[in-house]
Amino acid sequence: xxxxxxxxxxxxxxxxxxxxxxxxxxxxxxxxxxxxxxxxxxxxxxxxxxxxxxxxxxxxxxxxxxxxxxxxxxxxxxxxxxxxxxxxxxxxxxxxxxxxxxxxxxxxxxx
Numbered sequence: 001x002x003x004x005x006x007x008x009x010x011x012x013x014x015x016x017x018x019x020x021x022x023x024x025x026x027x028x029x030x031x032x033x034x035x036x037x038x039x040x041x042x043x044x045x046x047x048x049x050x051x052x053x054x055x056x057x058x059x060x061x062x063x064x065x066x067x068x069x070x071x072x073x074x075x076x077x078x079x080x081x082x083x084x085x086x087x088x089x090x091x092x093x094x095x096x097x098x099x100x101x102x103x104x105x106x107x108x109x110x111x
Contacts, residue, residue, distance in 0.1 A: 007021070040101075047070075050067040058083070059079045059083065084105065089104070
């Protein structure tokens with residue numbers, strides 16, 4: 001049986017360097033990904049009650065996209081900026097978990 005040698009990593013606090021061991025939980029964590037402004041993602045789990053837009057629509061900033069019911073509250077999801085609806089990934093009546101991609105946007109052509 002071979003014993004694993006611990007791997008120390010360096011970190012600095014106020015110009016002093018230290019060494020520490022990383023836990024397995026930290027090493028197995030889900031890596032952070034910079035979110036795309038063109039993805040409308042659910043921040044809470046819930047049920048889709050209404051979808052007000054269709055694929056291909058150009059929607060202005062502040063317009064409602066859909067209603068997500070969570071904990072008996074109806075949350076209106078609004079358009080963050082003017083853009084075109086590229087793809088809708090949810091349907092009315094479907095329960096979705098947290099961090100689900102609901103709608104994908106694309107830049108609106110100025111015509």
